[in-house]
Amino acid sequence: MERPLTTQSNPLAQAALKKRAQFVPSSVAAYSGVVVDRAENSTLWDVDGKKYIDFAGGIGALNVGHCHPKVVSALQKQAGKFTHTSFHVASYPDYASVCEKLIQTIPTSHPQKAALFNSGAEAVENAVKLARFFTRRSAVISFGYAFHGRTLLCLTLDGREKVLKSGFGPFAPEIYRAPFPYPYRAPLGITPDELTEYCLEELKRLWRSEISPEQTAALIVEPVQGEGGFIVPSSGFLKGLRELCDAHGTILIIDEVQSGFGRTGKFWAFEHEGAVKAQGRSSASRFRKSVSDEGILPDLLVAGKSLAAGMPLSAVIGRAEIMDAAPSGAIGGTYGGNPLSCVAALAVFEIFEKEDLLKKANLIAKTVKARFDAFQKKFSVVGESRGLGAMRALELVSNPKTKTPLSPDQVKKIIAECEKKGLLILKAGIFDNVLRTLMPLTIEEKTLAEGLDILESVLEGFSS
Ligand SMILES: Cc1ncc(COP(=O)(O)O)c(C=O)c1O
Known part of the structure; x- marks a missing residue:
């Protein structure tokens, strides 16, 4: 303890x-x-x-620092107007403005939509729900040492036994785990250069031994593992996941709760995955544009932490057809996209641009x-x-x-x-x-x- x-x-x-x-x-x-x-x-x-x-x-959660004057002033102003209505009951323009800003950060012309929640874990849960609903498949694959949060589904996704999982079972069904490339601690006999291929082969083995790709709704991955120890995957790993998802109609969920909002020097860490050509993908792929000439794209992206300068706010941003698939009322909650958090997030976007x-x-x-x-x-x-x-x-x-x-x-x-x-x-x-x-x-x-x-x-x- x-x-x-x-x-x-x-x-x-x-x-x-x-x-x-x-x-x-x-x-x-x-x-x-x-x-x-x-x-x-x-x-x-x-x-x-x-x-x-x-x-x-x-x-x-504070990439813009503590008490940035723009954040403080936005909060003070909003607190005097209204602090809560529930977006489902009486909506306000700032919610959609935050979604618009988030969508503008995704380097694609493919239509995107975004929904707001309170915590990283809640956003992860909703990304998984959306992926399952859209694909009508149930299995989800996460990675060794991963951290996606502390709710039951998230801790089932987590790849860490001690403290997080121990004693909290039974866990959510239909979650599988594949190895994540950890170059400093590569398995015996595997050189760092071979690590990407090794991990992708292990994922394919999982698809033969445990669950078929046709039953796999989503892969969820951190582009740089946070709680796992700031592990940067070996080169080509994310691109390999993208291509496997394309080949099997599986949703790629990228969890940028910790790595996003400029932490890695690009707005999102997935943007580091180098230039690749969109070629050689299955004609059955539903996501023909998901590997662009510039790099990979997630189908669903999960954001949180620095999104609102420490105010509770998280988001799922993704392909409009996935985000729109579930019926009205299937996602959301009383506080999701709280007006105070929204004005803080809009201030964060302004600070990113101006500073x-x-x-x-x-x-x-x-x-x-x-x-x-x-x-x-x-x-x-x-x-x-x-x-x-x-x-x-x-x-x-x-x-x-x-x-x-x-x-x-x-x-x-x-x-x-x-x-x-x-x-x-x-x-x-x-x-x-x-x-x-x-x-x-x-x-x-x-x-x-x-x-x-x-x-x-x-x-x-x-x-x-
Ligand atoms: C990558 C990642 N996903 C999800 C979460 C969960 O976020 P929260 O603690 O806001 O639920 C975290 C928290 O550290 C995280 O690092």
Whole structure:
């Protein structure tokens, strides 16, 4: 069970944590002992006035930073008008405007539609429902180490046993799992170059041994795994999935809840999948335009987290014929596309355009990559520095030759030491041994350097 780690003299935080321990179940994780009072851009101040550099960004939900003035002003204005009607009861234009903005980010001329929900998990659930309804098939394939959320269907999709799944069965039926290419930990005898082919072959084997492609409604994949440990799949993997989906009329759901909104230096991480030619696909394919000359496209894309600057909002964006297939009332909910969340999302889109956050993401990526690569050379505790754009990570090991994961206790100590020195950073990975960066893309250069200096000084103490 995660327990708040408090290491400094902080009476107000201590009192708040004591109250938390009394009234909040310990199954609600506490990744740090920070009790926040206020926040601005990439800095938090706790209730005792201590300052923290934020490399966690509310678990990747704050790519535009804390309390961006445009977000704050939009929220204040909307709060004085109306806070809720339920979009189903009395609609408002901002909901459709958010959908329009989301659709404009998908590089295709094929008609798209979007629907709004509250959390990433809820959007994933709805993407699966839509795929099943459209195809009239029931099976869904997810991938090893995947994370799609904590609802029953999502945790069935998740590829992580400990903490998430253990003890929570029985799980939802008709979910199957195929291996995800994890280049740093490729199966014995498989070189990183062979990994894409190996994983695609394993998927085809699953289609022979467990479930036929004709019964498979959807594949759901993270283009860069988030909670799994910022695993960037080996090259060509996503394109391979796209082609297999095309060949079998299976819906490709791309989950960009963590990797989206500029985190990887492009608006969506799937856009990194390189230029491919639309050729050699089955004439029976229902998705003839899904592999464009520019790269791959999802049939359904799931977004959340940074969509609304920390306000609860998620979305499914996808091919209009899939989105429109289910009857009225089949998807949605009381709060989905809440008006406050919608105005925050519209402010986020404006900030992306006006402040060129994609450019900023690439600058952050360059700085963090250079520092992390240097940490890998310098510190034995760093097994691998990896990532895509500003979605960067360090996989920590007790021995770089054997790649033995650093123990969760040691990783916890590193995170607690960072916290003591004023840096908030999160772990990830199936071994809980990956440090990941989800700082706001608006972070000031100086603050970024300061945070990286803290991390370096802590890692120094944990390396032989
Ligand atoms: C890729 C991915 N999908 C889905 C989710 C679930 O989102 P939420 O916690 O908003 O339900 C997450 C959360 O971390 C995620 O990283």
